[in-house]
Amino acid sequence: MDTSRLNDIKLFLFDMDGTLWLGSRLYPFTKELLRTIREAGKRYLFITNNSSRSTADYVKKLASFGIEATGEDFMTSAEATAYYLTKELPEVRFYVCGTASLKAEFSRQGIKMTDNVEDSEGVVLGFDTELDFKKLHDVSRILCTRDVPYYATNPDLVCPTEFGSVPDCGSVSGMLRNVSGKMPIFIGKPSPLMIELAMEKCGVSPLETAVIGDRIYTDVKSGLNAGALAVLVMSGETTEEILRESPDKPDLVLEDAGLLIDRIKSDIPLEVE
Numbered sequence: 001m002d003t004s005r006l007n008d009i010k011l012f013l014f015d016m017d018g019t020l021w022l023g024s025r026l027y028p029f030t031k032e033l034l035r036t037i038r039e040a041g042k043r044y045l046f047i048t049n050n051s052s053r054s055t056a057d058y059v060k061k062l063a064s065f066g067i068e069a070t071g072e073d074f075m076t077s078a079e080a081t082a083y084y085l086t087k088e089l090p091e092v093r094f095y096v097c098g099t100a101s102l103k104a105e106f107s108r109q110g111i112k113m114t115d116n117v118e119d120s121e122g123v124v125l126g127f128d129t130e131l132d133f134k135k136l137h138d139v140s141r142i143l144c145t146r147d148v149p150y151y152a153t154n155p156d157l158v159c160p161t162e163f164g165s166v167p168d169c170g171s172v173s174g175m176l177r178n179v180s181g182k183m184p185i186f187i188g189k190p191s192p193l194m195i196e197l198a199m200e201k202c203g204v205s206p207l208e209t210a211v212i213g214d215r216i217y218t219d220v221k222s223g224l225n226a227g228a229l230a231v232l233v234m235s236g237e238t239t240e241e242i243l244r245e246s247p248d249k250p251d252l253v254l255e256d257a258g259l260l261i262d263r264i265k266s267d268i269p270l271e272v273e
Contacts, residue, residue, distance in 0.1 A: 008207060008208060009042065009208060009209065009210045009229060010042050010043065010202075010204050010208040010209070011042070011043050011044070011045065011198070011199065011202050011204045011208060011209045011210070012037055012042065012043070012044040012045075012210050012212060012260075013044070013045050013047045013075070013195060013198055013209060013210065013211045013212065013223075013228070014044055014045070014046055014047065014212050014213070014257070015047060015048060015049075015211075015212065015213030015214060015215070015218075015219045015236075016046050016047075016048050016050075016058075017048070017050065017159065017160055017236070018160045018213070018214035018215070018233075018235060018236020018237055019212060019213050019214050019219075019233055019235065019236060019257055020033075020046075020257065021065065022160060022161075022162060022235075022236070023160070023161045023162040024162070025162060026065045027235065027256065027257070027258065028258070029256065029257065029258025029261065030065075030067070030257075030258075031065075031066070031067060032258075032261055033257060033258060033260060033261050034067065036260075036261050036264050036265060037264060040264050040265075042264075043202055044073075045073055045074065045075050045198050045201075045202070046058065046062075046069070046073055046074045046075070047074070047075045047076070047189075047194055047195070047198060047211075048074075048076050048077065049077045049127070049153065049154030049155075049156050049168075049169075049188040049189050049218055050076070050077070050127055050154075050156075050159065050168075051076065051077045051078040051081070051098060051099075051102050051126035051127050051153035051154060051169070051188070052098070052099045052101065052102065052126065052127045052128065052129045052130075053076075053099070053101050054076075054078065054101040054102070054104055054105045055071045055074045055076060055078075055079070055105070056071065056101075057101055058074055058076070059071060059073075059074075075194050075197060075198045075201070076105075076194075077126075077153040077154045077187060077188030077189070077194065078101075078102050078105045078106070078126065078153060079105065079109075079194075079197075080153075080187050080188060080191075080193050080194045080197060081106075081124065081126075081151065081153045081187040081188070082105060082106055082108075082109035082110075082111055083109070083193075083197065084151075084187050084193065085106075085111055085124070085151070086109055086110055086111065089122065089149060090110075090112075091112070092112065092121045092122045092149060093112040093113065093114050093119060093120060093121045093122070094106075094111060094112065094113055094114070094120065094121070094122045094123060094124045094149075095113075095114060095115070095116075095117065095120035095122070095123050095124070095138060095139065095142060096111075096113050096123075096124045096126070097123065097124070097125045097126065097128055097131070097135045097136075097138070097139050098124065098125070098126030098127075098128050098153070099126065099127075099128055099129055099130050100130065102126045102128075102153070106124075117138050117141055117142055120142055120148070121148060121149070122148045122149035122150065122151070123139055123142055123143065123148060123149070123150045123151070123184070124151050124152070124153070125139065125150075125151070125152040125153070125169060125172065125173060125176070125184055126152070126153045126154075126169060127153065127154065127156070127159065127168050127169040128169075128172070131172070136175075136176075139176060140176065140179045140180060143176065143179070143180035143182050144179065144180050150182060150183075150184045150185065151184050151185050151186075151187060152169050152170075152173050152184035152185070152186050152187070153169060153186075153187055153188050154168070154169050154170070154186060154187070154188030154189065154218070155169065155170040155173070155186040155188070155189075155190070155217070155218065156168035156169055156170050156188075156215070156218055157170040157171050157174075158171065158237065160214075160236050160237055165237070170186075188218070189213075189215075189218035189219060189221070189222035190217060190218050190221035190222045190225055191222065191225070192222055192225040192226035192227075194222065195209070195211060195222050195223065195225075195226035195228060196226055199226070199228075206226055206227035206228045207227075209223075209226070209228040209229065210223070210228060210229040210230075210231055211223030211226070211228050211229070211230055211231065212231040212233060212257055212260075213231075213232070213233065213236075214232070214233050214234070214235055214236025214237050214238055215236065215237050215238060216232060216238055216242065216243065216246045216248055216250065217246070217248070219232070220232050220248060220250045221248050223250075223251075224248060224250075224251075229251050229252070230250045230251045230252075231250060231251065231252045231253075231254065231257075231260075232250035232252070232253045232254070233253075233254050233255070233256050233257050234253065234254070234255050234256070235255065235256040235257070
């Protein structure tokens with residue numbers, strides 16, 4: 001893949017938390033970066049493994065930052081999971097361990113759901129900021145007593161916050177593995193599914209797409225798996241030690257996504273790490 005010039009990129013797929021903002025704090029470069037991409041005649045989408053919020057929730061969050069967006073500007077792991085389940089398992093009734101927003105998204109997409117353990121025919125695990133022991137008990141009971149389809153929206157171990165991190169879907173999956181001996185099939189990044197859906201939505205090829213994020217094992221790897229330009233920013237979870245020891249290497253490493261602004265404006269060649 002020729003990564004010599006940023007001018008080749010028509011679609012920028014941005015991870016959000018840790019890349020464009022951190023918790024409730026918008027990075028100072030974000031608005032200018034998004035405006036620069038638009039002015040250059042290119043497009044961006046926001047992609048996220050965070051399934052605790054619906055697309056409508058993210059539209060509101062961006063509005064709180066003073067950034068206008070619509071549902072068409074997003075591709076979430078909740079959307080990708082719903083797309084996969086409606087295509088592959090349309091008749092299965094799932095117990096969904098997730099937020100009300102995730103369940104609303106699934107309902108909108110036509111996913112069959114139940115809160116009754118006995119009626120459940122499968123399990124979907126999301127990043128559940130409303131998690132309680134009853135949900136853990138229910139999922140443990142299902143996984144320990146039956147062989148059912150078991151999926152999770154994303155494998156992220158932690159979600160970054162202003163003070164550090166909180167456990168994400170991957171960590172809860174590990175906890176449930178200790179109970180049941182089972183691990184879910186993960187739908188979100190690093191699976192290329194979200195990236196491929198985004199490229200299909202925008203009518204671009206992998207050679208015209210860049211995936212920008214702060215995690216190697218999800219953001220960067222999903223870009224690599226989809227054949228897109230994989231850009232790592234050091235403004236979130238990844239440390240120099242993590243980068244050095246990772247077997248998956250990004251095409252480009254930047255201190256933060258704001259460093260893309262001048263490169264887009266001046267069409268400076270990208271130097272591949």
